[in-house]
């Protein structure tokens with residue numbers, strides 16, 4: 519079996535590559551990644567010499583190069599993680615989100631049609647459902663919840679999902695889609711809440727919390743997400759959407775305080791900053807379908823997963839310190855300028 523994994527130099531894609539190479543040592547795994555600011559080749563260094571692994575630096579929007587790779591490798595399965603993934607950046611500049619997340623998806627699926635595949639899997643997000651009110655804890659996102667997006671990021675991911683279903687209906691492409699809640703774990707880029715708070719706390723820098731910190735996210739350890747995608751590409755029903763989430767809803771402020779406690783840092787580092795524009799209030803996934811059909815259940819409890827994650831950031835300082843000292847500084851200064859954390 520040959521599997522092309524796009525966006526494999528990013529957070530979830532790299533964890534998925536590690537999972538697949540370990541679990542299926544005779545699969546051929548090809549990572550196609552543009553290496554944007556969010557992609558790090560150093561993340562993949564432990565697998566670069568694996569004879570069943572190949573890394574190709576390319577843009578999923580580059581039709582010619584994508585087709586050349588499909589011609590050479592004749593993949594059975596394509597798993598598309600490649601995306602612009604940060605909501606705040608999409609608010610600053612939507613263009614590249616539309617290009618990569620929508621156009622890139624169509625280029626990949628055109629190549630799948632041309633060369634034939636057994637499965638195209640689109641890694642989507644719970645953000646396509648919009649948000650839920652804080653005062654209705656009885657409500658959850660199911661696969662039937664209408665698409666209702668808030669940010670240019672979520673609108674671009676929802677557009678891609680619609681295209682994927684259109685390619686299935688119109689061309690009979692063998693597709694599946696997964697919509698997962700917020701992930702956390704190793705190799706999470708330090709612009710996202712959990713790694714940002716860990717990195718700032720370790721450096722005794724202010725911990726920026728948007729608005730009042732009351733917004734709720736439903737956190738899942740990244741390995742559990744990878745296991746769910748593995749099940750879907752092997753056993754999921756073609757043309758179906760699967761929600762992935764572990765019923766672990768937490769307020770942002772509670773996460774930030776928990777990280778302070780774990781690192782023995784004072785809560786006085788917490789700094790309330792201007793709210794995100796259009797900030798979604800609450801995400802909460804109902805994972806009944808993937809549990810009933812594929813037997814998936816999350817294995818890592820948040821209390822353990824967050825400890826493992828913090829330990830990883832403590833033991834891999836060079837990985838994230840290199841990121842926060844590079845080009846990322848410009849973004850940080852534009853976004854959190856008055857906090858001036860890395861100067």
Ligand code: NAD
Nearest residue numbers: 525527528529530552553554556557577578600601603701
């Ligand atoms: P990430 O930003 O860490 O990684 C994205 C990767 O895609 C990077 O390696 C980047 O170089 C690559 N990439 C970007 N544009 C590309 C292009 N045009 N061509 C080829 N490669 C390109 O993202 P992530 O957090 O790992 O998310 C992966 C996927 O999972 C995304 O599709 C995202 O929407 C989805 N998702 C993420 C989460 C989460 O909590 N992080 C939750 C649900 C769904």
Ligand code: TDX
Nearest residue numbers: 603604605643645700709710711712726727728733770
């Ligand atoms: O500095 C911050 N302060 C803060 O309060 C940052 C970066 C975030 N936040 C808040 C915003 C959100 O309510 O924390 C919450 C989590 O923010 P992010 O880590 O940016 O994640 P989110 O916007 O929820 O989106 C993530 O989950 C769904 C991923 O980045 C998406 O790619 C995925 O689709």
